[in-house]
Amino acid sequence: MAIICGKSVPEADGKKLSEYIVSAGYNAGRIAVEYNGEILPKADYDKTVIASSDDIEIVEFMGGG
Amino acid sequence: MSRINHMQYLEGMENIGSEIQDKVITAMNGYDPEKFTAADVRNALDSDICTPENYMALLSPAAEPFLEEMAEKAMKERMKHFGNSVYMFTPLYIANYCENQCVYCGFNCKNKIKRARLNAEEIEKEMQAISASGLQEILILTGESRKYSDVEYIGEACKIASKYFRVVGLEVYPMNSDEYKYLRECGADFVTVFQETYNSDKYEQLHLGGHKRIFPYRINAQERAIMGGMRGVGFAALLGLDDFRKDAFAAGYHAHLIQKKHPHAEIAMSCPRLRPTKADETINPRDVGERQLLQVICAYRIFLPYASITISTRECERFRNNVIKLAATKISAGVNVGIGEHSDSADKGDEQFEISDPRTVSEVYKAIEEMGLQPVMHDYIYV
Amino acid sequence: MDDKLILGGHEFTSRFILGSGKYSLDLIKAAVENAGAQIITLALRRANSGGAANILDYIPEGVTLLPNTSGARNAEEAVRIARLSRELGCGDFVKIEVIRDSKYLLPDNYETIKATEILAKEGFVVLPYMYPDLNAARDLVNAGAAAVMPLAAPIGTNRGLCTRDFIKILIDEIDLPIIVDAGIGKPSQACEVMEMGAAAVMANTAIATAGNIPAMAEAFRKAIEAGRTAYLAKTGRVRETASASSPLTGFLHD
Numbered sequence: 001m002a003i004i005c006g007k008s009v010p011e012a013d014g015k016k017l018s019e020y021i022v023s024a025g026y027n028a029g030r031i032a033v034e035y036n037g038e039i040l041p042k043a044d045y046d047k048t049v050i051a052s053s054d055d056i057e058i059v060e061f062m063g064g065g
Numbered sequence: 066m067s068r069i070n071h072m073q074y075l076e077g078m079e080n081i082g083s084e085i086q087d088k089v090i091t092a093m094n095g096y097d098p099e100k101f102t103a104a105d106v107r108n109a110l111d112s113d114i115c116t117p118e119n120y121m122a123l124l125s126p127a128a129e130p131f132l133e134e135m136a137e138k139a140m141k142e143r144m145k146h147f148g149n150s151v152y153m154f155t156p157l158y159i160a161n162y163c164e165n166q167c168v169y170c171g172f173n174c175k176n177k178i179k180r181a182r183l184n185a186e187e188i189e190k191e192m193q194a195i196s197a198s199g200l201q202e203i204l205i206l207t208g209e210s211r212k213y214s215d216v217e218y219i220g221e222a223c224k225i226a227s228k229y230f231r232v233v234g235l236e237v238y239p240m241n242s243d244e245y246k247y248l249r250e251c252g253a254d255f256v257t258v259f260q261e262t263y264n265s266d267k268y269e270q271l272h273l274g275g276h277k278r279i280f281p282y283r284i285n286a287q288e289r290a291i292m293g294g295m296r297g298v299g300f301a302a303l304l305g306l307d308d309f310r311k312d313a314f315a316a317g318y319h320a321h322l323i324q325k326k327h328p329h330a331e332i333a334m335s336c337p338r339l340r341p342t343k344a345d346e347t348i349n350p351r352d353v354g355e356r357q358l359l360q361v362i363c364a365y366r367i368f369l370p371y372a373s374i375t376i377s378t379r380e381c382e383r384f385r386n387n388v389i390k391l392a393a394t395k396i397s398a399g400v401n402v403g404i405g406e407h408s409d410s411a412d413k414g415d416e417q418f419e420i421s422d423p424r425t426v427s428e429v430y431k432a433i434e435e436m437g438l439q440p441v442m443h444d445y446i447y448v
Numbered sequence: 449m450d451d452k453l454i455l456g457g458h459e460f461t462s463r464f465i466l467g468s469g470k471y472s473l474d475l476i477k478a479a480v481e482n483a484g485a486q487i488i489t490l491a492l493r494r495a496n497s498g499g500a501a502n503i504l505d506y507i508p509e510g511v512t513l514l515p516n517t518s519g520a521r522n523a524e525e526a527v528r529i530a531r532l533s534r535e536l537g538c539g540d541f542v543k544i545e546v547i548r549d550s551k552y553l554l555p556d557n558y559e560t561i562k563a564t565e566i567l568a569k570e571g572f573v574v575l576p577y578m579y580p581d582l583n584a585a586r587d588l589v590n591a592g593a594a595a596v597m598p599l600a601a602p603i604g605t606n607r608g609l610c611t612r613d614f615i616k617i618l619i620d621e622i623d624l625p626i627i628v629d630a631g632i633g634k635p636s637q638a639c640e641v642m643e644m645g646a647a648a649v650m651a652n653t654a655i656a657t658a659g660n661i662p663a664m665a666e667a668f669r670k671a672i673e674a675g676r677t678a679y680l681a682k683t684g685r686v687r688e689t690a691s692a693s694s695p696l697t698g699f700l701h702d
Contacts, residue, residue, distance in 0.1 A: 114620050
């Protein structure tokens with residue numbers, strides 16, 4: 001099962017990353033994605049299919065000093 | 066007769082770039098001493114930190130009426146950074162052969178003087194005599210001659226000196242960083258190079274031939290010495306060759322920039338004035354009277370509070386005694402600037418200039434104590 | 449006025465950098481506007497799914513975003529966060545914050561220097577947050593930092609200029625802008641550090657925890673401007689000593 005933001009997300013396996021982002025309610029314009037330790041360019045969201053061994057971080061800006 | 070281009074490196078001269086050189090020259094060219102006012106001087110005296118701009122004010126004619134206050138401020142800085150210590154040393158000229166043609170200097174290759182070079186045995190004899198006087202720091206000097214005082218010769222002198230002295234300074238011709246590295250390994254600690262004047266046009270008129278003619282090679286010597294591992298470097302302008310205020314500014318600013326770039330390096334200033342030589346007794350310091358000289362020395366102290374400042378035997382006993390309390394921290398004693406005069410050997414070679422303070426080491430030592438200061442022979446040991 | 453703050457080639461007229469932590473989002477806009485801030489820091493965290501509000505929607509247009517690497521415990525993590533932040537399209541600025549002490553939140557100068565060197569080479573405008581140490585500051589200059597950000601006191605303590613003397617040393621010796629960050633609790637402290645010659649002030653807690661956030665932001669703005677103006681006017685100093693009674697220069701013959 002793919003791990004996304006530190007949690008196992010079985011329903012993500014096999015989905016296109018761009019689809020997962022929409023279904024999970026992320027705003028694609030406000031996030032960055034680290035895909036198996038590498039930064040994934042936005043242009044590749046549509047080409048990437050989530051595999052069960054993947055480790056994905058989705059990050060955004062928050063308030064901080 | 067056309068002379069070689071004084072701004073162009075000769076073959077064999079290491080070129081480390083001109084970053085600091087450019088900054089010094091640009092700043093000096095932008096310095097108009099006449100433009101500074103009493104208010105600028107007041108501001109400089111009241112500031113805790115002396116900026117380059119403040120330094121310019123302190124060197125300007127407008128600061129002359131403030132000399133007493135400058136002396137006070139200088140003395141405060143001197144006490145803060147050096148306490149009562151006055152370092153003692155002596156210069157030793159081991160050779161006076163010279164290929165340079167410097168208009169104002171006794172060693173000018175065109176001057177008919179007695180040329181000499183001490184061999185290793187004679188050097189050791191001189192150093193033994195000096196060491197017996199109690200001094201622990203020596204300054205080795207030569208004229209510029211790669212033929213008669215080559216780097217190996219100087220290196221041998223350093224090795225001998227390390228046997229007798231704890232601090233070995235060199236005031237010899239500028240060389241490449243690998244040569245400085247070699248001399249460091251032979252025992253040299255410090256390298257002093259007098260730029261004479263930072264005005265390259267004036268410099269060109271005064272240094273007519275020989276390697277010294279090359280202005281950028283000389284001005285970058287200190288940095289090459291540090292690259293070669295030398296513990297510290299010394300700077301000076303020969304006051305009176307050109308506009309002494311601008312030259313003093315450039316010398317101090319040069320030291321300041323080197324210190325910023327190489328924070329570990331120890332910095333030393335000297336403040337020579339033109340003095341009569343055998344060759345041309347008409348040379349006299351037109352603008353640099355004692356007041357102006359004191360102004361420069363106090364400005365050096367205020368701008369570079371951590372730097373060692375040497376007062377040379379070009380000045381008389383009265384001036385030297387007083388200035389070590391106010392601003393200078395290093396003084397020579399038992400000085401003979403000819404070749405081979407410390408030991409019993411007859412006067413082998415002629416001197417570079419006339420000295421004005423012939424006091425012995427114990428006389429100077431006593432004078433320092435009587436002023437309430439503490440003579441120090443050395444402050445460093447190798448472990 | 450020609451007195452601009454220049455960071456990595458970018459010009460700013462405000463010398464007040466605002467932190468964005470500890471606020472309610474709806475107050476951020478007012479704080480930024482009252483502070484006159486042109487730079488605001490942000491943190492990078494795991495995204496909230498489910499359409500929650502994003503801070504970028506609350507920051508007025510034209511304000512430069514300064515992501516920080518808070519959360520990083522070493523250089524490697526700081527570099528990772530910086531690269532991800534840049535991927536979010538906020539520009540090239542990054543504030544390096546490497547903290548592996550969770551009690552006092554003091555920065556690790558050594559890891560900060562390492563991260564600065566890597567990120568500067570990648571074209572980031574690096575603003576490193578550091579403990580005021582002259583040697584570390586020199587290393588940061590050599591590593592390619594665009595400014596140096598020494599702390600005044602531990603983060604969030606509002607204790608003011610505990611490191612005053614060491615900040616002064618950095619101002620005197622380091623040629624980069626010195627931006628004092630962390631620990632400033634009152635506008636008067638911000639004013640004092642600007643009078644000393646700091647290039648800018650960063651503050652967060654003091655404003656975010658104030659009773660009236662927009663008013664406090666404005667007070668800081670005015671204090672920082674006042675301090676800067678005083679610095680440029682070159683404050684006169686009171687002479688502490690009277691002249692020596694017997695002249696030191698009486699020995700001169702000329």
